[in-house]
Amino acid sequence: MTAWTLAQRATKMNPSVIREILKVTEQPGIISLAGGLPAPQTFPVAQFAQAAAAVLERDGAAALQYAASEGYAPLRQAVADLLPWDVHPDQVLITTGSQQALDLVAKVLIDPGSRVLVETPTYLGALQAFAPMEPQVVAVDSDDDGVHIEDLAAKAGSGAAKARFLYVLPNFQNPTGRTMTEARRQQLVERAAELDLPLLEDNPYGELWFDQPPPAPLAARNPEGTLYMGSFSKVLAPGLRLGYLVAPRALYPKLLQAKQAADLHTPSFNQRLVAEVLQGGFLERHVPAIRQLYQRQCQAMLAALQQHLAPLGVTWNRPAGGMFLWLRLPEGMDALALLPRAVEQHVAFVPGAAFYAEGGDARTLRLSFVTATEAQIHTGIAALATAIRSGA
Amino acid sequence: MTAWTLAQRATKMNPSVIREILKVTEQPGIISLAGGLPAPQTFPVAQFAQAAAAVLERDGAAALQYAASEGYAPLRQAVADLLPWDVHPDQVLITTGSQQALDLVAKVLIDPGSRVLVETPTYLGALQAFAPMEPQVVAVDSDDDGVHIEDLAAKAGSGAAKARFLYVLPNFQNPTGRTMTEARRQQLVERAAELDLPLLEDNPYGELWFDQPPPAPLAARNPEGTLYMGSFSKVLAPGLRLGYLVAPRALYPKLLQAKQAADLHTPSFNQRLVAEVLQGGFLERHVPAIRQLYQRQCQAMLAALQQHLAPLGVTWNRPAGGMFLWLRLPEGMDALALLPRAVEQHVAFVPGAAFYAEGGDARTLRLSFVTATEAQIHTGIAALATAIRSGA
Structure with missing residues (x-):
C-alpha cells in the first residue's frame, strides 16, 4: 500500500455539514427547509x-x-x-x-x-x-x-x-x-x-x-x-x-x-x-415572477411560524427578500440536538452553529422558504413544532 | 486608494506564457501551430x-x-x-x-x-x-x-x-x-x-x-x-x-x-x-475519425518538416498519437528569440523553455498538428523555415 501524505490543510478539511444534512433530506418523504435550492419551477x-x-x-x-x-x-x-x-x-x-x-x-x-x-x-x-x-x-x-x-x-x-x-x-x-x-x-x-x-x-x-x-x-x-x-x-x-x-x-x-x-x-x-x-432584457421580465413566488412562500412560512412556533417561544426575523429566515429556539434548547427529532417528524433545517466562524449560538437555525411549496412549508413548520415539543 | 495586500503566492504568479502567445496568434493571418486546440470539425x-x-x-x-x-x-x-x-x-x-x-x-x-x-x-x-x-x-x-x-x-x-x-x-x-x-x-x-x-x-x-x-x-x-x-x-x-x-x-x-x-x-x-x-457507445464510432484526422495532419507536418527544416539541421520526434510534436533547433539557436521572427512570417509555436520546471533547453519548441489544416501546416512550416533562415 502506498502511503499518501496529506497536506496540513487537508487534515483540517471537514465534510460540509450542510451537504451531509442534504443527504439526509434526500430520504423520501422529508420536507427540506434546509438547502438553498432555488425553486425549480422558476428555471427558464x-x-x-x-x-x-x-x-x-x-x-x-x-x-x-x-x-x-x-x-x-x-x-x-x-x-x-x-x-x-x-x-x-x-x-x-x-x-x-x-x-x-x-x-x-x-x-x-x-x-x-x-x-x-x-x-x-x-x-x-x-x-x-x-x-x-x-x-x-x-x-x-x-x-x-x-x-x-x-x-x-x-x-x-x-x-x-x-x-x-x-x-x-x-x-x-x-x-x-x-x-x-x-x-x-x-x-x-x-x-x-x-x-x-x-x-x-x-x-x-x-x-x-x-x-x-x-x-x-x-x-x-x-x-x-x-x-x-x-x-x-x-x-x-x-x-x-x-x-x-x-x-x-x-x-x-x-x-x-x-x-x-x-x-x-x-x-x-x-x-x-x-x-x-x-x-432583450429577459431578466426584467423573468425576475419579478421569482420575487413574487418567494415573497408568497416567505409569507406562508411567517404565518406558519406565527401559528405553530410563537406559542413555543421561538423567535425569528422578517426578511425583505432572498431565500432564508433565521430562527432562535427558546433558552436551553439546541438546534443540533433538535435536528434528528425533526427528521423523525419528516422535516429538515440547518443548525445555525455551522455558520459561525467563532463560537456560535446553539439556539439558532436556518430555514429556506424557496424550495418547498406553501403547503409543504405549512406541514413542515407544524412538524418542527412537534419536534420541539417532543424534546421539551 | 485602498491598499490590497497580496498573498505571497500571488506575487509569484505569472501570466501563462502560452496564453500570452495565443493572444498574438489571434491576429488575422497567423497560422497557429502553438495552441493545443482540438480540431473544431471533430466536435459532435x-x-x-x-x-x-x-x-x-x-x-x-x-x-x-x-x-x-x-x-x-x-x-x-x-x-x-x-x-x-x-x-x-x-x-x-x-x-x-x-x-x-x-x-x-x-x-x-x-x-x-x-x-x-x-x-x-x-x-x-x-x-x-x-x-x-x-x-x-x-x-x-x-x-x-x-x-x-x-x-x-x-x-x-x-x-x-x-x-x-x-x-x-x-x-x-x-x-x-x-x-x-x-x-x-x-x-x-x-x-x-x-x-x-x-x-x-x-x-x-x-x-x-x-x-x-x-x-x-x-x-x-x-x-x-x-x-x-x-x-x-x-x-x-x-x-x-x-x-x-x-x-x-x-x-x-x-x-x-x-x-x-x-x-x-x-x-x-x-x-x-x-x-x-x-x-450507445458513441465514442467507439466518433473517436476513430479524430484519430484518422490527427494522423493525417501529423504525417503532413512530418513531411513538411522533412522538406523545409531537415536541410536546416532541425530535429524532431515522430509521435504515435496525440496533438504535439517536439522540435530541436540547431546549436546556437534560441526558440524564444525565433518566435517574433516566426510571427513576422505569420506562423506561431510555443518555445519549449516554458515547459521546464528547472532550467530548460532553449533550442526546443512545441508544434501542434491538430488545429491547422494540412495546407496551413505546409505553409506554416515553410514560413518557420524562412524565420529560421532569417536569423542565421
Missing part, C-alpha cells in the same frame, strides 16, 4: 432549450472550444450593463459559480495565518473556500442592520496582523436573511476606507427583493476598495455554475492568473447560453 | 444539440439545479465503464476540466515547500496549478521512453523531504508528444511502489492513438498507488470543461471536500449532456 427551461439550439446552430464550434480565461466578451459586457455603477467589462471575470470566486480571492489574498474578517454568522461556503489557504478567521459582531462598525475597527488589526479583507453579504444574507441598512452601508464603506480595509462583497440574492430593492452595493460606493461577487444561480439557474467577480484594476491580473490555473476557463457553452438568454 | 455539434434538447425536455429542472459534488451518477458510471481496469463509480470524481483536478490534488497533497516530481519537460498547466500551494518542483530526467528510473529514485527524497508524488503524462505527452514504453511503465510502477512514491497520472490524450493503443495506464497496474486524471476535452469537446479523477479510497473524501470548496460541483447540465452523448 424553454428559454435555455431555445438558446442551446441557437448557440449550437450558429456558433457550435466556438461554443465547444477552449476559450479565454477572462470569460466570453458579450457576457462580460452584459454583467457590466446589469450592475448599478460604472463597471467596465475589462473588470469582469467570469467564474465557475460564485463559489469559485471565493476560491480565487482566497488564493490571491490569504497567506497562512492572515487575518480575515467575516460577519456573525456568515456563509459557510465562504469559510470552506478560505480554509485551504489557512487564514485566521475573525468574526465581527453583527446585528439586524449588519456588522458593528466599532467592533470592525477593533478587529481590523494593523501591521502584519492587519485583516486582508472583510467578507460581507449585505443583501438578504445567507444564513440570516438580514439586509444591511443604507446608514450602516455608508458607515461601513467610510470606516473601511479610513482603516484601509478592503471589502469582499458577495451579492447572490440582491435581485430577490420583495417590496423594494435593497440599498446600493458597497462596491458602488468605493469600487477600488471593493471586490464584488455576483451570480446567475438565483436569477436563472444554479446548475450552469455561472458567477462573476468585478475586481479593482490592481487585483484583476492576479485573479485572472489564479483562474487560469484553477480550470482554464468557465465552460464556453454555458457562458454563451446565458448571454443568449439575457438578450 | 449535432449530437450535443440533440442531447441538449433531450436533457432539457426530460430533466430540465434537475439539469439546471444544484447537484452533488461527486458528480452525476450515470456519468461516474460511464467513466468507470470506459476505463480499462476495475474502477468503481464511487472512486470517480467529476471535475471542471482536468485542470481542476490538478488544483484539487495540489490542495490535498502539497504543503509549502513539499517536493513534487515532474518529467523533463512537463505540462505547463500542471506547474501553474501546483504553484499556488508553493511546492518545490523537482524535474526528473526523461528521455524518449519516459522518466529515468534511477534519476527518479535519486530525487524521490526521504523523510520530510520525500516527494509527495510524481506527476506523469505517459501517453503522447504534452509538450513532447512522446509515449512511455511498456517496459518503462512497468519499471516505473514497481520502483515507485518500492520507494512508496505516489503517482499522479494524467491521460487526456490516450485515446488519440494512430496505429495502435498505448500500453495500459499506470493506474491499472497499481490503483491504490496512483491518482488518475482523464478528460472529455480531446474526445468530445473542451468547451464543456469536463474531466475526472479516479482516486484511491484513502484520498477520495479529501478531494471531494476540496471540490466542494472550489466550485460546489461541475455544471449539472454539462454532465448530463455528456452522459447523454456517450450513450
Whole structure:
C-alpha cells in the first residue's frame, strides 16, 4: 500500500455539514427547509432549450472550444450593463459559480495565518473556500442592520496582523436573511476606507427583493476598495455554475492568473447560453415572477411560524427578500440536538452553529422558504413544532 | 486608494506564457501551430444539440439545479465503464476540466515547500496549478521512453523531504508528444511502489492513438498507488470543461471536500449532456475519425518538416498519437528569440523553455498538428523555415 501524505490543510478539511444534512433530506418523504435550492419551477427551461439550439446552430464550434480565461466578451459586457455603477467589462471575470470566486480571492489574498474578517454568522461556503489557504478567521459582531462598525475597527488589526479583507453579504444574507441598512452601508464603506480595509462583497440574492430593492452595493460606493461577487444561480439557474467577480484594476491580473490555473476557463457553452438568454432584457421580465413566488412562500412560512412556533417561544426575523429566515429556539434548547427529532417528524433545517466562524449560538437555525411549496412549508413548520415539543 | 495586500503566492504568479502567445496568434493571418486546440470539425455539434434538447425536455429542472459534488451518477458510471481496469463509480470524481483536478490534488497533497516530481519537460498547466500551494518542483530526467528510473529514485527524497508524488503524462505527452514504453511503465510502477512514491497520472490524450493503443495506464497496474486524471476535452469537446479523477479510497473524501470548496460541483447540465452523448457507445464510432484526422495532419507536418527544416539541421520526434510534436533547433539557436521572427512570417509555436520546471533547453519548441489544416501546416512550416533562415 502506498502511503499518501496529506497536506496540513487537508487534515483540517471537514465534510460540509450542510451537504451531509442534504443527504439526509434526500430520504423520501422529508420536507427540506434546509438547502438553498432555488425553486425549480422558476428555471427558464424553454428559454435555455431555445438558446442551446441557437448557440449550437450558429456558433457550435466556438461554443465547444477552449476559450479565454477572462470569460466570453458579450457576457462580460452584459454583467457590466446589469450592475448599478460604472463597471467596465475589462473588470469582469467570469467564474465557475460564485463559489469559485471565493476560491480565487482566497488564493490571491490569504497567506497562512492572515487575518480575515467575516460577519456573525456568515456563509459557510465562504469559510470552506478560505480554509485551504489557512487564514485566521475573525468574526465581527453583527446585528439586524449588519456588522458593528466599532467592533470592525477593533478587529481590523494593523501591521502584519492587519485583516486582508472583510467578507460581507449585505443583501438578504445567507444564513440570516438580514439586509444591511443604507446608514450602516455608508458607515461601513467610510470606516473601511479610513482603516484601509478592503471589502469582499458577495451579492447572490440582491435581485430577490420583495417590496423594494435593497440599498446600493458597497462596491458602488468605493469600487477600488471593493471586490464584488455576483451570480446567475438565483436569477436563472444554479446548475450552469455561472458567477462573476468585478475586481479593482490592481487585483484583476492576479485573479485572472489564479483562474487560469484553477480550470482554464468557465465552460464556453454555458457562458454563451446565458448571454443568449439575457438578450432583450429577459431578466426584467423573468425576475419579478421569482420575487413574487418567494415573497408568497416567505409569507406562508411567517404565518406558519406565527401559528405553530410563537406559542413555543421561538423567535425569528422578517426578511425583505432572498431565500432564508433565521430562527432562535427558546433558552436551553439546541438546534443540533433538535435536528434528528425533526427528521423523525419528516422535516429538515440547518443548525445555525455551522455558520459561525467563532463560537456560535446553539439556539439558532436556518430555514429556506424557496424550495418547498406553501403547503409543504405549512406541514413542515407544524412538524418542527412537534419536534420541539417532543424534546421539551 | 485602498491598499490590497497580496498573498505571497500571488506575487509569484505569472501570466501563462502560452496564453500570452495565443493572444498574438489571434491576429488575422497567423497560422497557429502553438495552441493545443482540438480540431473544431471533430466536435459532435449535432449530437450535443440533440442531447441538449433531450436533457432539457426530460430533466430540465434537475439539469439546471444544484447537484452533488461527486458528480452525476450515470456519468461516474460511464467513466468507470470506459476505463480499462476495475474502477468503481464511487472512486470517480467529476471535475471542471482536468485542470481542476490538478488544483484539487495540489490542495490535498502539497504543503509549502513539499517536493513534487515532474518529467523533463512537463505540462505547463500542471506547474501553474501546483504553484499556488508553493511546492518545490523537482524535474526528473526523461528521455524518449519516459522518466529515468534511477534519476527518479535519486530525487524521490526521504523523510520530510520525500516527494509527495510524481506527476506523469505517459501517453503522447504534452509538450513532447512522446509515449512511455511498456517496459518503462512497468519499471516505473514497481520502483515507485518500492520507494512508496505516489503517482499522479494524467491521460487526456490516450485515446488519440494512430496505429495502435498505448500500453495500459499506470493506474491499472497499481490503483491504490496512483491518482488518475482523464478528460472529455480531446474526445468530445473542451468547451464543456469536463474531466475526472479516479482516486484511491484513502484520498477520495479529501478531494471531494476540496471540490466542494472550489466550485460546489461541475455544471449539472454539462454532465448530463455528456452522459447523454456517450450513450450507445458513441465514442467507439466518433473517436476513430479524430484519430484518422490527427494522423493525417501529423504525417503532413512530418513531411513538411522533412522538406523545409531537415536541410536546416532541425530535429524532431515522430509521435504515435496525440496533438504535439517536439522540435530541436540547431546549436546556437534560441526558440524564444525565433518566435517574433516566426510571427513576422505569420506562423506561431510555443518555445519549449516554458515547459521546464528547472532550467530548460532553449533550442526546443512545441508544434501542434491538430488545429491547422494540412495546407496551413505546409505553409506554416515553410514560413518557420524562412524565420529560421532569417536569423542565421
